[in-house]
Every structure is written in C-alpha cells, then in structure tokens.
Amino acid sequence: MTVSAHVPRRMLMVALLLSTGAAIAQLNFESSGGGRSAPANAGWDPAALDEMRRKLPLEYPSIRSVVVLQHGRLAFEFYREGLSATTLHDARFATASVVSTLVGIALQKGHIKSVKQPLSDFFPDAFGVGVDPRAKTMTLEHVLTLTAGFDPAVKQIGRWAFPLDFALQRRLVSDPGAAFSFNPGTAHLAARVLVRTTGRSMSSFAREHLFRPLQIERFLWRIDGPGGGELGYSGLQLTARDMAKLGQLYLQGGVWSGKALMSSAYAEAAIRQQSSGGAPLNLGYGYLWWVASTGGPSPAFVAGADDGQRIYVDRTPGVVAVLTSDSPQGQAKAKGQVDAALNNLVLRAFLR
Secondary structure, three states: OOHHHHOOOOOOEEEEEOOOOOOOOOOOOOOOOOOEOOHHHHOOOHHHHHHHHHHHHHHOOOEEEEEEEEOOEEEEEEEOOOOOOOOOEEOHHHHHHHHHHHHHHHHHOOOOOOOOOEHHHHOOOOOOOOOOHHHHHOEHHHHHOOOOOEOOOOOOEOOOEOOHHHHHHOOEOOOOOOOOOOOHHHHHHHHHHHHHHHOOOHHHHHHHHHHOOOOOOEEEEEEOOOOOOEOOOOOEEEOHHHHHHHHHHHHOOOEEOOEEOOOHHHHHHHOOOOEEEEOOOOEEEOOOOEEEOOOOOOOEEEEEOOOOOEEEEEOOOOEEEEEEEOOOOOHHHHHHHHHHHHHHHHHHHHOO
C-alpha cells in the first residue's frame, strides 16, 4: 500500500523520503547488535507470541501494528492485513515526545541554554497586548510539562493552524507551573522554540540530528498551513519500528551507536515525573512523556494520549512496545483496544 493511500489530499504535509528502497533496514540496536533471535533461544515464550499473533486480528481489529523490542532485539512484530513494516502510521500526540527529544538535542548542541529559560527569551516581541502578564514567567519547562496554565478548552484555529500569537494569547486558568492540564497545543510552543533557536525547520533539524543517527529513512510531518511549520503536538508519521527506536533511545540514556544525542541528564529528566499529571491517561508527567508507576525503582514511560497510539517503555525488563491503531468508531474505540491489547497480550507475554 502506498503512503498516499493513507494521506487525504487536503492535508498539508512535509514529506521527506530519504531512501527510495522499498525495504527498511534491519533494526540495528547498539545494545544487541541488531538482528532477530528465535523466541525460545532468546527466552521468549513461543506459545505467548503465537497467542498474540492469533488474537490481535480477531479480537483487536482496530490495531494496525504491534512491534515489541526487548533488550534491543526485535521480539515480536504484527501488522494488520495490507500493512507492513514499511507502512507509516500517524503518531498523533506521540509526536510531542519526538519534539521533547529534539529539545534535548538542541540543549546538547547549545541552541537552548536551559529548560528554565522564560519563553520571552525566545519570543521577546510576542508578549505585548493580549497576552496575560503572568505568561512572562512561563518557561520552556512549563511547556514541556504541560503546566503552562493555558485554558484547555481553547483549541487551534481551524483544524490545524496554531500561530504563535494565538498560542500565547490564550487565556490562563492557572499560574505557570501551578497545575497540569492536558493541552496538546501547548506542545506546539516547544516546536516554535526549536525553530527560533536552531534557525531551521523541525524536519530539517530532526532529519540531521535524530532521524539520520537512528536510521529513520522515511517520514511525513504535517504543517500548520501553506508556508507554515510542522506541528508540535501531532501529524508526524513513522513506521512502527522507527517509533520503537525512539523508546530504545531513552532506554539507552540518549546514546545511540556510542554517541550521545542528548545529555543523560535530560534523557532521565524527560521520563521522570515532573508533575502529578492527570487525564486522559491519568499518569504522572515528565517532559512530553507520561510516567507510569510500576511499583519498582524505575517507572515505565509512555508516549501518546487518548488517540490510540502508544510507545510504552518499561526499563526493568528492557521492553519497548509500540501499538498503532485506527477505528471507524473513533479514537475512543481505538484507545480502548490499544490499552487492552497492551495489558492483556503484550505485557503478559513480556513481563512474566
């Protein structure tokens, strides 16, 4: 199936096809040297994997793909009929976790001094008439932790557009840093900071400093209008394998193939609870990553939201699980099936 079959013509996209080859290279994770292992030889239960493969298409028809890595090795892979390892999937709000990663890279390269910098440092001319005076105390960290204080009821202009002045002039319902509020548009401000500080589009910066090192060769990224920039809260399309690489990068402390793409301090802070979080996943929150208590010393962390896409990472067993979905009954149906498949099949198979 071609990529264009998944992308309605009305959507404005940045398309970067870095390779014309039909096949994606074999996953190659530093911790294992890449390659597949026979389930029994790798310590995986073949019966549990067979059960997953049998039940997914029958009981979870909204699931598009499932990819599971353990200790850097490809342990399980499933695609709905008509899809394959080369199919791009809409990451939806998991896009924001990629933006967080790019912030970490920008910090490592000196484009950004600190997450404690006020947004007014980056946009000094944008804090005039129409902006709540409290917004002048708003920092990049408040944006990354979704504690900026913006009214969550105020959405974007039209379907996708989210210009900077509109983003900053939204009503504040709490002081910056005082409370968590799931407000996807706030993540777009982190994207604007990246563009302002690097002098490049997010696609260009990501391609050179994140996607190329991770051997991510194909992606699409929606822009917010003609001549606009990539969205920071949605619209990135990746293969399921490439989404898994993002989780693996954090398992490795921000290091890939011996090179630190971001500092270990930022990588750890991003997946550590920075606020109590809340709906829609009812988990703690880090830097555009959800943080889930597992009862152990190292909590799991999750990318996604109430949109049926998940990158789930559990550090103790070294598991990265990616589940993508869609449903004609809407996002709630897809989310329900993804969470059920994750808990009833994937975690039971790999967290025994």
